[in-house]
Amino acid sequence: MAQPSGRTGRTSTTLEEVAHLAGVSRATVSRVVNGSPRVSPDIRVDVQAAIEQLAYVPNRAARSLVTRRSDSIAVVITEPSGRLFSDPFFPRLLRGISSELAARERQLVLLMPDSPADESRTAEYLTAGHVDGALLVSLHADDPLPGRLAAAGIPVVLVGRPPKGTKASYVDVDNRQGAQSAVAHLLAGGRRVVATIAGPKDMAAGTDRVAGYRDALTEAGITLDPSLEAPSDFTQQGGAAAMARLLAARPDIDAVFAASDLMAAGALSTLASAGRRVPQDVAVVGFDDSPVATSTTPQLTSVRQPIEAMGHEVARLLVDAVEAADPVPRRVILATDLVRRASSAGRPSP
C-alpha cells in the first residue's frame, strides 16, 4: 500500500458526465439512479438514455462515503475445519446467501478466520464499520463475537440456533420436528425398539434431534429407555462406535435414528459387521440428506434440510435489519422433509 498502483486505471463515467449529456444537473441524475419519484417522466427517460449510452455505473466508494453504508454484508465462517471440509452444508448455504444478496445488490464479503489471532482481526474488521452487518455461521458456544458486534451496534443474524440463549436473530431448521418425523416413520414401518445415535449435547442440533426422537416415541405411547440413546459426535467413526455400544446393550434393536448421515453410515458398517441386515433386521434413518446418503448400501432414508432456503432467509433477515430502524430480533424456523430410501423400508406385515 506504500506504492500507488502503476496501473493506468480505466476511468469510468461519472454522474457529472451523464448529467452533462442529458442536459440536467447531477442531482437529477442521482435521483433517477436511486429511483426517486420526484423526477418528471420525460427527463427520466432522457437521463436513462444517457446512462445507457455512457454505460454509467455508480461509484460505490463515493456513494458509501456519503451514505455511510457499505452495502456489503460479511459472512463469517468460524469452523475448525472438520465439518467444513466434509459436509456440503457450507457451499450450499453460501449459495443461498449469495443468491439473496446478489438480488438485493449487496456485496458478500467472506471471512474465514482460521486462528485465534485471525478471529480477533475479524472482530476488529467487523466493528470497524466496513460492512453493514454480519452473518455468523458456525458459532462456538463461547464465541465472544456476537457480544462484541452487538456492543458495536452491528446488525447480526445467526445461522442455526446458538447453544446459549441469545437476543440475536437466527434462522434454523426444525430439528425437533425433523427427528420426530423420522422416528414416526420408523414406527409406522412396524419397528418397535428404536434407538438413536445422538449429536453432541452442547449443540442445539444435537439436543433438538434427541427431543424429536423422544417426542415420537412418547406420542406412540412407548416408554423412553436411556439405553437406547447413544451420544456421539456427528462423525462416521463416532457413529460406528455408538452403534456398537447400542448393539451390545440392546441386541433387540430393530431401528436406529442417527442424527447425521455420516453417523448413519458408520452405523451401517457396524451393523454389516455384526451380521444384521438393513433394512430387514434393522432400519436406519439419517439426517441431513447429504451426498453420503445415496452412496451407502443400502441408500439412506434421511431428513432433508432446506439449506439454500436457510441461506436466503438469513440474508433476507439481515438486510432487513440493516434497513430497519428498529432491529427487533426475529427467529425463523424452516421445516424439514423426510426422504425415504431403502434403509428404512417397512417390514412386510407379519
Place this chain on the structure above:
Amino acid sequence: MAQPSGRTGRTSTTLEEVAHLAGVSRATVSRVVNGSPRVSPDIRVDVQAAIEQLAYVPNRAARSLVTRRSDSIAVVITEPSGRLFSDPFFPRLLRGISSELAARERQLVLLMPDSPADESRTAEYLTAGHVDGALLVSLHADDPLPGRLAAAGIPVVLVGRPPKGTKASYVDVDNRQGAQSAVAHLLAGGRRVVATIAGPKDMAAGTDRVAGYRDALTEAGITLDPSLEAPSDFTQQGGAAAMARLLAARPDIDAVFAASDLMAAGALSTLASAGRRVPQDVAVVGFDDSPVATSTTPQLTSVRQPIEAMGHEVARLLVDAVEAADPVPRRVILATDLVRRASSAGRPSP
C-alpha cells in the same frame, strides 16, 4: 435504497481528529497510517499514540475514492452445483484464499452466479471496477468471462488449468506427476495389469491424469493398452460402471488407478460385487485424498492435492498482478503427495 437508513450511525474517528490530538496535519497522520518513511520518528510515535487512543480505523470508502482501488478481490465460483456440493475442494480452496487475502488486507468478495442471468450480472459487476481483480474458480470451457475481464483490463488468475489455451495466469496441481506417482506405486507393489478410470476428456485434470498414468507404464517398459483405459465422469456411479466395463474387457486386471476418490469408491463397490478382494486381488488408488478416501473399506490410497496452498498461491498471484505495472501471466504448478493406505498394499512377494 430510496430511503436513508434510520440507524443513527456509530460515527467513527477521522484522520482529522487524530491529527488534532497529535498536534499535526492530516497529511502527516496519513503518512504514518500508510507507512511512509518521510516522517520523523518522534512525530510518528505521537501519531501512533493518538491513533491507538482514538481507536482510529481508516475509512475504506474515502480511501478508495481517491486511490481508485477497492482493495477487494472477487472470487467467482461458477459451478453447476454437482461438484460444488460433494467435493470439499471449494471450502478448502476458499480457506486458502481467505487466509492469504486477510494477511494482505484485502477483502474477499464472493460471487456464486447460479443462473445465466446471474452470470451476466456478475460480469457487469466485475467490469464495473468494484474489485481490483478476480479469481475464477471453475471455468467452463466456453466461458466468456476471462475474455470480458481481459478486455476490461481487470487482472485475473484462474484456479486450475483451463481446457483451452489462455493467456491468463493460473495455478494448478501437477496432475500428471501425481497420477504418474500413483501408478508407479502400484507397479512397485508388484502389479502388472494396471487399468485406469479416467476423468472427462474435456477437462485438463482428466487428460493430465491419463497422461501421468501412461508415463508410469511407459517408464516401466509396459506397452499401453487402450482396453485398460475407461473414461468416466468423476462420480461414484460413473466409477462403478467404468470398473464393470474394465472387468468385462480385462478380467486379469490386478490394479486400478482412478482419477478421483469418488470414482475409486465406485470401483471398490463393483469389485466387491464381483468377488474381487482389495487389495489382495486388485489394488486401487484414487485421487484427491478427499474424506471419502478414509470412509471406504478398505481405506483408499490417494493422491493428495495441496488445495489450501493453491488458494494461497492463486491469491498471492492476483494481488501481485494488481500491484504490478506489468501483468506478465504466470503459471504455478504445485506438487502432489501420495498417501498410502490399505487399498494398495503390495502383494506379498511370490
Place this chain on the structure above:
DNA sequence: TTCACGCGTGAGAGCGCTCTCACAGTGGAT
C-alpha cells in the same frame, strides 16, 4: 557568510456521490 539542497511538514484541492435547501414554475382557491 551565503547559497543550494534535501528533508519533514502543512495547506489545500479534489476523488464521485448524496442530500439539503433555495428557487422557478404551475395551478387552484380566494
Place this chain on the structure above:
DNA sequence: ATCCACTGTGAGAGCGCTCTCACGCGTGAA
C-alpha cells in the same frame, strides 16, 4: 389579480481520505 401550496430542478456543501506542491528549517559546500 393575488396568494398559496406544491412540484420539479439546480446549486453547492461536504463525506474522509490521498497526494501534490510549497514552504521552512537545518546542513554542508563555496
